[in-house]
Amino acid sequence: MTIILTPYWSNGVQKLKLSQPPAAPKRGLVPPQLDHEIHVQRCLEQLRSKDKNLEKYIYLSHLKTEDPSMFYRLCLEHMAEITPIIYTPTVGDACLNFSHIYRRPEGLYISIQDKGKIGSVINNWPKIDEARISVVTDGSRILGLGDLGVNGMGISIGKLSLYVAGAGIRPDSTIPICLDLGTNTQRYLDDPFYLGLRQKRVGDAEMEAFMDEFMEEMSRAFPKLMIQFEDFSTDNAFKYLERYRHKYPVFNDDIQGTGAVVLSGFLNAAKLSSAASGLPLTEHRILFFGAGSAGVGVASQLMSFFTLLGMTEDQARRKIYLVDSQGLVYDARGHLAEHKKYFSRDDYRGPPITNLLDIIQYVKPTALLGLSTISGAFTVDVLDAMAAINPRPIIFPLSNPVKLSECSFSDAVEITQGRVLFASGSPFPAQQFGGKTLYPGQGNNMYIFPGLGLGAIIARVSEVTDSMVEASSLGLANSLTDEERSIGLLYPRIERIREISVFIAKEVIRAAQKAGVDRSPALRTKSDSELMRFISQRMWNP
Numbered sequence: 401m402t403i404i405l406t407p408y409w410s411n412g413v414q415k416l417k418l419s420q421p422p423a424a425p426k427r428g429l430v431p432p433q434l435d436h437e438i439h440v441q442r443c444l445e446q447l448r449s450k451d452k453n454l455e456k457y458i459y460l461s462h463l464k465t466e467d468p469s470m471f472y473r474l475c476l477e478h479m480a481e482i483t484p485i486i487y488t489p490t491v492g493d494a495c496l497n498f499s500h501i502y503r504r505p506e507g508l509y510i511s512i513q514d515k516g517k518i519g520s521v522i523n524n525w526p527k528i529d530e531a532r533i534s535v536v537t538d539g540s541r542i543l544g545l546g547d548l549g550v551n552g553m554g555i556s557i558g559k560l561s562l563y564v565a566g567a568g569i570r571p572d573s574t575i576p577i578c579l580d581l582g583t584n585t586q587r588y589l590d591d592p593f594y595l596g597l598r599q600k601r602v603g604d605a606e607m608e609a610f611m612d613e614f615m616e617e618m619s620r621a622f623p624k625l626m627i628q629f630e631d632f633s634t635d636n637a638f639k640y641l642e643r644y645r646h647k648y649p650v651f652n653d654d655i656q657g658t659g660a661v662v663l664s665g666f667l668n669a670a671k672l673s674s675a676a677s678g679l680p681l682t683e684h685r686i687l688f689f690g691a692g693s694a695g696v697g698v699a700s701q702l703m704s705f706f707t708l709l710g711m712t713e714d715q716a717r718r719k720i721y722l723v724d725s726q727g728l729v730y731d732a733r734g735h736l737a738e739h740k741k742y743f744s745r746d747d748y749r750g751p752p753i754t755n756l757l758d759i760i761q762y763v764k765p766t767a768l769l770g771l772s773t774i775s776g777a778f779t780v781d782v783l784d785a786m787a788a789i790n791p792r793p794i795i796f797p798l799s800n801p802v803k804l805s806e807c808s809f810s811d812a813v814e815i816t817q818g819r820v821l822f823a824s825g826s827p828f829p830a831q832q833f834g835g836k837t838l839y840p841g842q843g844n845n846m847y848i849f850p851g852l853g854l855g856a857i858i859a860r861v862s863e864v865t866d867s868m869v870e871a872s873s874l875g876l877a878n879s880l881t882d883e884e885r886s887i888g889l890l891y892p893r894i895e896r897i898r899e900i901s902v903f904i905a906k907e908v909i910r911a912a913q914k915a916g917v918d919r920s921p922a923l924r925t926k927s928d929s930e931l932m933r934f935i936s937q938r939m940w941n942p
């Protein structure tokens with residue numbers, strides 16, 4: 401065993417020492433026939449023997465603390481099998497039940513009661529010098545599951561496991577963080593096992609002062625750290641991204657990571673769709689069902705891409721139609737939340753159109769993107785309508801976890817007679833249609849954040865620019881192999897994530913250099929292939 405564990409009760413946080421060379425086990429302390437390769441199979445057999453995914457999640461969490469190398473080896477060698485357990489969709493169940501399945505501390509908890517002394521809490525983190533990447537949530541909008549309070553820690557942990565597996569970030573340079581600002585979910589406040597503060601969420605002004613202190617103390621304690629904001633409720637997601645994005649290296653995964661991954665899948669889908677319809681890329685119309693942080697994040701990314709095609713900003717903006725819980729978003733509807741105003745239509749005057757089918761008849765979209773958290777919203781009639789308008793309709797039900805998906809892959813395939821260009825937030829199985837195997841894409845920001853974070857860390861960026869996010873998106877779109885394209889994939893196979901992360905990281909570093917936000921000047925003189933080799937060599941391997 402190469403891992404030295406300090407008992408977690410010694411300082412409240414378990415210490416893992418992964419970078420040590422393997423020490424030969426002392427005779428008698430391990431069984432005589434502990435063959436490492438067979439042990440991999442043993443672990444897999446133990447995992448597969450569990451019949452519930454949540455049990456598999458618990459088993460893998462335990463393995464991660466006991467034997468991180470084995471955990472990450474399984475992740476890397478069985479990516480397609482393990483990812484849905486440690487990440488979406490099972491991580492959703494794990495978060496819902498976090499206070500019940502909790503066994504030992506992992507990550508850093510900072511609560512509103514720490515206000516005024518956040519720095520001293522942060523300094524309790526045992527790996528101060530090594531910290532490079534943190535995923536920070538306040539638990540207020542975990543996937544589409546709502547306000548889970550401190551139970552949201554599971555999402556920070558899950559994202560960082562993918563950073564390690566997908567981009568070779570060293571495990572002990574990651575910090576999962578959950579900010580406990582209370583929860584408005586009564587069933588947690590009433591639950592004796594709930595691990596967070598038993599109080600309602602604090603007001604805006606109190607949260608703002610807390611966040612300012614938190615960010616200031618984080619940058620003081622961890623000068624080389626990059627922060628990913630995750631699953632903040634809509635208004636706060638936009639607000640805190642804007643507040644800190646030019647001051648610290650920070651990005652919001654739901655707004656920017658999702659924008660990048662969906663633009664990438666859209667580009668690959670639009671090429672296939674245009675090939676079938678003859679419609680140029682500039683003639684596409686995109687309908688967003690859901691106008692929250694993810695919907696508007698994706699809309700902004702698509703819009704800025706259209707401007708690269710030579711359109712004016714106004715022409716590009718008009719490609720986008722938003723739908724929220726009150727129907728089509730348009731100016732004459734009355735008061736609109738700030739983040740919806742930019743894409744609100746001025747060419748529709750009313751009456752309100754609330755039915756998705758009516759909206760589809762009005763807009764005639766080439767692409768329908770779901771970021772609404774409304775399970776099954778893309779009904780048979782909706783899919784039928786999309787198939788009637790488009791030879792190859794682009795249909796992306798992106799809400800997570802899988803039970804909130806706007807439609808399933810099998811329905812989309814069946815109703816469009818196999819013509820659909822499909823990507824979903826959570827994984828679906830492949831389908832047989834007309835003697836062919838059809839594969840769903842997984843339009844999940846997990847393809848973006850590992851490579852984006854890796855590039856940002858290696859270039860030691862002072863901020864994450866829009867151009868870096870765009871570079872990650874185009875890098876992903878261009879990373880498909882001929883074989884992947886030949887079978888109609890919109891995203892590369894997840895098993896290639898490390899290779900893809902290197903490519904994305906290289907693109908991100910080049911964009912950072914162009915924007916002048918990089919702080920590793922030596923990388924500027926490297927050729928692309930030297931830079932990719934350099935990035936690969938920096939990756940941690942189990």
Ligand SMILES: NC(=O)c1ccc[n+]([C@@H]2O[C@H](COP(=O)([O-])OP(=O)(O)OC[C@H]3O[C@@H](n4cnc5c(N)ncnc54)[C@H](O)[C@@H]3O)[C@@H](O)[C@H]2O)c1
Nearest residue numbers: 543544634690691692693694724725772799800825844845
């Ligand atoms: N695939 C990915 O990588 C990815 C990334 C981020 C978010 N998501 C998923 O997207 C979903 C939304 O996330 P978010 O951060 O934008 O949440 P959000 O709460 O900010 O936005 C939800 C949006 O859906 C709209 N909505 C709610 N009910 C509706 C209804 N009945 N009809 C039409 N619209 C309705 C709301 O008005 C709001 O605009 C979540 O399920 C989340 O898991 C997926």
Ligand SMILES: O=C(O)C[C@H](O)C(=O)O
Nearest residue numbers: 488543631654800844845
């Ligand atoms: O966590 C995910 O699976 C994707 C995304 O960040 C989400 O909030 O749904």
Ligand SMILES: [Mg+2]
Nearest residue numbers: 543630631654
């Ligand atoms: Mg998220």
